[in-house]
Amino acid sequence: MTSRFLQDYFEKQYLLQNDARRIVRFSIQEQFRHRAAEGSNSPIRVRLHRKKKSFFMRKFTEGLVDTETIVEALDIQPGQTIIDAGCGTGYMSRIFSRVVTLSGKIYAVDRDSYFIEKLSEETEGGNIEAIQSDIAQLDGLDDRIADLIYAATVIHALSRPQLTAFIKEARRLLKPDARLAIVEIEKKETPFGPAIENRTSPEELVEKVPMVPLKTVRAGDHFYMQVFLNSEK
Numbered sequence: 263m264t265s266r267f268l269q270d271y272f273e274k275q276y277l278l279q280n281d282a283r284r285i286v287r288f289s290i291q292e293q294f295r296h297r298a299a300e301g302s303n304s305p306i307r308v309r310l311h312r313k314k315k316s317f318f319m320r321k322f323t324e325g326l327v328d329t330e331t332i333v334e335a336l337d338i339q340p341g342q343t344i345i346d347a348g349c350g351t352g353y354m355s356r357i358f359s360r361v362v363t364l365s366g367k368i369y370a371v372d373r374d375s376y377f378i379e380k381l382s383e384e385t386e387g388g389n390i391e392a393i394q395s396d397i398a399q400l401d402g403l404d405d406r407i408a409d410l411i412y413a414a415t416v417i418h419a420l421s422r423p424q425l426t427a428f429i430k431e432a433r434r435l436l437k438p439d440a441r442l443a444i445v446e447i448e449k450k451e452t453p454f455g456p457a458i459e460n461r462t463s464p465e466e467l468v469e470k471v472p473m474v475p476l477k478t479v480r481a482g483d484h485f486y487m488q489v490f491l492n493s494e495k
């Protein structure tokens with residue numbers, strides 16, 4: 263099992279919902295911790311295999327974040343251009359797509375070809391362009407095209423150099439005084455999610471992102487959205 267596979271798996275598993283809309287509480291990280299504590303060597307791959315089908319069919323923050331509050335807080339208008347950075351299944355791109363209408367445009371970006379191919383097929387002919395790319399290197403997109411860059415539960419997984427590269431790219435792609443919106447899981451005990459030390463609070467985010475912080479919005483029971491203005495602090 264490669265570390266890249268595990269990293270992707272951790273990103274995917276922690277935001278899963280089950281079909282009865284209950285949050286799936288199992289945590290592979292916890293399993294690893296228990297196994298380490300027990301000195302157990304039993305194969306975890308079996309459990310990964312059993313869960314694999316369901317986690318690919320599930321949608322990450324869908325049903326967990328308050329999309330109405332997000333759209334309202336971002337004051338999205340018809341005709342706008344939005345980049346959904348690390349779009350996953352692209353469910354939020356589809357919501358944005360309806361709000362900006364056909365006069366607007368959504369670039370849904372993810373490095374995972376599985377989601378991009380699926381989204382591309384399902385939204386063909388509409389105003390969503392699905393792009394397989396690193397969010398820190400969107401060479402195919404022109405400068406100053408975006409009114410908003412939306413990144414939900416992506417930033418916490420970036421290293422410092424990756425975050426710096428992403429912010430540089432965001433500055434290039436955003437129109438002057440356009441906005442960057444970052445959604446993250448709260449940095450406190452929640453029924454799911456990565457280890458607390460791997461989470462970022464709004465205050466820490468404001469320290470890390472060299473843009474003007476506009477507002478922090480509660481975006482669901484366990485999520486917040488931090489909005490920045492594309493302007494130097």
Ligand SMILES: C[S@@+](CC[C@H](N)C(=O)[O-])C[C@H]1O[C@@H](n2cnc3c(N)ncnc32)[C@H](O)[C@@H]1O
Nearest residue numbers: 322323348349350372373374396397414415416
């Ligand atoms: C936890 S999922 C969140 C997906 C979606 N934003 C949501 O709210 O449901 C994180 C997504 O970010 C993508 N991702 C992580 N790092 C990335 C990078 N450097 N460039 C592009 N996509 C990235 C992953 O492939 C994954 O689909």
